[in-house]
Amino acid sequence: MTGQALIFYTFAAVAIFSALMVITVQNAVRAVLFLVLAFVATAGVWLLMEAEFLAIILVLVYVGAVMVLFLFVVMMLDFTGATQKGPLRYLRPSMLLGVGLALGVVFLLFTVIGPKQFTIMDYPSPAARGADYNDVAHLGMVMYTDYVLAFIAAGCLLLVAMVAAISLAYRGHRAKRQRPSDQVKVKASDRIRLVKMSPGSRG
């Protein structure tokens, strides 16, 4: 049990540390890399919670695909301007108001949804599953029966996001286009004509 706790605290500490670094580090590429680390650590925590499928999907989708795209975009844009000053570069007198507001909200959160309302007794951890428990199958069953409407609606949401992104980025067909099917169909005889020339004749 202590071994598990040790692993949990390691992953949790890494997750929190890298999440903090994401917002304080000055180089955008390094911020994205810390975000990747935060995701990986979170996946580790999820594994401990026996949510293997979600943990792997987090690595596969977020770390393996979304963050690579992020990195791609950040590298392409190459923000060098932000690297000049320290993290306090946004400090303004008016920020005091924001800080005060934030402190107020934090205080409110502590008094309203502190341990008094959400005691650990009210939310016990679920019983551990056996090694042969297949959470992929279980998740699939729930998702395609009880939550099928939400599942389809979420699918529609993604489709809309795609349509929206394309319709906002689409600027009409470019003038210069290639048709690979035409390129494949080309034969040597279309491009080159071999002419018999007698050695003696001159143009």
Added chain:
Amino acid sequence: MITEQLFTLAWILVKILAILLPLVVVIAYTTFFERKVIGYMQVRIGPNRVGPRGFLQPWADVFKLLLKEIIVPSASNRFLFLLAPILALAPALAAWAVIPFDQQLVLANVNAGLLFLLAMTSLGVYGIVIAGWASNSKYAFLGALRSSAQIISYEIAMGIALIGVLMAAGSLNLTEIVMAQSGNLLSWYWLPLFPLFVVYWIAGVAETNRLPFDLAEGESEIVAGFHVEYAGGAFALFFLAEYANMILISVLTALLFFGGWLSPFQGIPVLEEAFAWVPGIAWLLLKSACFMFMYLWLRATFPRYRYDQVMRLGWKVFIPLTTFWIILVAVAVRLGVGPWF
């Protein structure tokens, strides 16, 4: 209690070594055979000086690389520069944890094995991207950009192709996927999932950055791409990662579409008994070796794809094709067609 746990840990380490050490040897000799095979295809002899018929050549290469200095460019990001090769190699090796070599012979028989593999292979790109960025070199940077776009594009097609496999097998567990193919040569998934097999194989070649998809390296355009600044041991790690990934893809193709360790003579009356003595792992290695040979064959045959054509192939050909086929597979699974579903 503690000693018991330590013993378990040590036993796991032994098993890991039992996979990794042969793997490294295989990688070393893969480079040797690559040079030999391509040599013969180009009517040359290939390396033949070190040892009998050149058989010690890989070791000469290994020692040469290890003894060379690792040069860190002065304007680079030193930490990330040195981290990148490790990030490239680690997932390539970690993926081997879930590969079953025989029905009982697997390090970790996890339920979501296929997903784990997909996740690990998708992580390899970080090594390349970070290497390209940390080098602070234009060529390396271009290589990193190309690689990230390419791997994202082909991962989708690869993932969809794998969905077809797991639908047919009804499991994400690699052992169960292989067992679901048992019967005979024709009940392996290459036949019902032929388009998915082709897409998977080509996407696998693209994911490993091998010719004709080696745009991240592209020695004729961007010198050596992402690892242009690397030398010595650090370079060797990239090399190791690339070949480990190639072998992984070959083994996976054999597992997912060609019945893994199942004998090709299964279900054929006389031959089945005649070859019953061959251990399953031998069949798996033989099948994988065929795909490794395909890698080399491709390299000797095809010129490099142009960048936009790589993207077109990935997005406009593979993704629609695989999507269409998994719909067909879904219908077939529903109807229970043939011996496969």
Added chain:
Amino acid sequence: MLDFELRTIMPEIVILTTACLVLMVDVFMRVRQHNLPYRLTQIGLLFAAVLTFKSFGLGTEIILSGAFISDDLSHLLKLFIYLTTFVVLIYSHAYIRVRQILWGEYYCLTLFAVLGMMLLVSAQNILTLYLGLELLSLSLYAMVAMRRDSQMASEAAMKYFVMGALASGMLLYGFSLLYGITGTLDISTMAQVIASTPITDQLVLIFGLVFVVVGLAFKLGAAPFHMWIPDVYQGAPTSVVAFLSTAPKVAAFGMAIRLLVQALPALHPQWIDLLIVLAVLSIAIGNVVAIAQANIKRMLAYSTISHVGFLLLGLLAGNAAGYSAALFYVLTYSIMSLGAFGMVILLSKQGFEAENIDDFKGLNARSPWLAFIMLLLMFSLAGVPPTVGFYAKLAVIEAVLAVDHLVLALIAVFFAIIGAFYYLRVVKVMYFEAPEDASPITVSGGSRFAISLNGLAVLVLGIFPGALLAVCLAVLA
């Protein structure tokens, strides 16, 4: 069992299928100069309307493991969503075509927005509700941004997106607190659990309620969460604004009913206080600031804010009469707003947006009939009898008086009278000032017919409000 459930959710399936079909047709038809996406969209809407109409009065059904409810309230709201969308598309067909907005995607996004609204009004758990809301919002963000060459539209879309995301975050945070305390996503179960929670434990619930109400106010556009409305209305293409100000308001009313009345009836005393503040501020800010506007879209935006205030007045009465008055108000408002923005669309031409109040100068001289229709619509928005706007305001104020909120009723009447000024200014400009551009107005037959019906509906409903009011009472009983 499943067949039965599929039949209940058939209108949603029809809309989703139509949306996908429109997308496909648009991609694979080589010639992009055709009406097919428009026709398909309208047919899909009509078909769904017939299906929804047929299921009227079949009683309440909760299907798909408690995710979706089919009751008469949802049917009525859905019918008005189809109706307003249908008419908006008639008005905007020529508008978006002339402006070279990508129409395939436009109709597709419209349909997805309709689908989101349908899920929103039929939500029986807060997961469906949230997904429906996001489907609606995401489609609307994209539609607002669709004129990419216009800086105003991009700015509007950006503001709308940021504000909308903030509102969604608020709403979700509120939901998470509600879920944490009640342990359920289901709306009716949530109401039961809360009813049995002792008063002392309600602090978290109230905290969650505040976030939910704030999120709701953002989406409805009630003051002080109204900042995005004028900018979005001014910057977005008018056809999108016409859509934005009608059907989503109906859907947002459905959301408010599901959340406040059905999920949190036990917190009624608490949310009444919040709604009072929102209602008073909305009515005051909307009516007063509208006077200063020269742009008619901006003026109508502030008018929307004030109307949302009236809608909230009906809700805070907290009884069936109040809810049905609010429902009547939102339905009739959607018709009035439809007509007003429809008129702005119809007066616009290629390269010209009839955005300023001055563009309505001398409309009577150019087209007496359209001027008369606009007169009816403005009278109705102002609440002048015998138009329906008067009756809607009367019903709401009656409901408020019935629960002894005399001061609220007085404030509402006071600001409604102030508000009448800017509506009547439009009428004055139309009838008593000379046109700057005397060219006759060309409006296609279909649009002319639709806008005429729209204007007359305001009058007819005002003279005979009984039927619609009875329906409103019946569905909320």
